[in-house]
Amino acid sequence: MTPARTALVDLRERLESAARDLRRLAADLDALMRQQQLEATRAAGPPPLLCSIAGAAVMLSVSERTVHAIVKRGDLETVKLGGRRLVVVASIRALVERLRADRG
DSSP: OOHHHHHHHHHHHHHHHHHHHHHHHHHHHHHHHHHHHHHHHHHHOSOOSEEOHHHHHHHHTSOHHHHHHHHHHTSSOEEEETTEEEEEHHHHHHHHHHHHHHHO
């Protein structure tokens, strides 16, 4: 075998070895990410009962101004806690359910 051919065979073997190592690393990373997701879910605790106006806007995919308008209409329940006005998360879910029912 020529030196060039020997070098190519050696390079191919090293590439195959590197590919196996990458597959093992990818599998390890996937397992680690699943484990972290599971731990994060366990650590998250119970779902929140209240959220900020900004949080409600994110949940509903609308602007904060629109959330204020919905609150003013009486379609979302809010409470005052300290100096903050917070939206009751259950009222967000109820609003979405009413909207879905009206659509059908």
